[in-house]
Amino acid sequence: MATKHTLTFVLMDAPFESARTTTAFRLLHAALDRGYDVNVFAYEGAVALAFAKQAQHPNAVHGRDVAQEDHPLSKNWIAALMAHARERGADLNWVNCGLCVDERGVGEAIEGVRRGSPADCWKMAQQSNATLVIPTK
């Protein structure tokens, strides 16, 4: 039986701001697609990636309503990644830094995302084949 691989990704960017978020999600998808177990430790602005109250909006400049604009939301991407993990028989273990959550008032996360601390990040790294930190700069 092949050895199960586990990768950890540490994310810092807030949603809707940087191409790094897109790249990070591509990395998560690629790892899950291979059946790897994936840990994510989100800290600072990245804890808002899974905020359940994210909402789509219309685009008055372009004359589009909410449905036409269909603005992408990072919480939906995370939910899709979790569904993909289940399809591939992999685990996506997503932990938000609790202190960072409280600072920003984004405690309502989507299902499957849990609250933790930097100690979780350390444990994740200890139990992974490799860890990639994607900082804001």
Added chain:
Amino acid sequence: MPGYLLIESHDPFESMGAARTCELAVQLRAAGHDVALFLVQNGVLAVRGGARHVELDKVIGTKIEVLADDFSLRERGIPSAAVIGGVRVAPIDSVVERMAAGWNALWH
């Protein structure tokens, strides 16, 4: 011994950090490590034919594996045929493969 995967996401024409990443790659190789450089996002702007990038040329000259993210190239309208020699167009899977093999991955 696990290798080092350096991931460069910055435009080398506006960030000196990209040059430092290239220097680090060369120094790690000189120290006897396996090294690969993965260019992503604006990091791929250095691989266009005709672009001048002395530091990347040194990396290529050191026989370090240089990979350019296919998605980032497409986003920026850079066809594979326009990529300079010594650089391989690659999917982002290249990153997770090396991480699974225990390589040390460093993002800039």
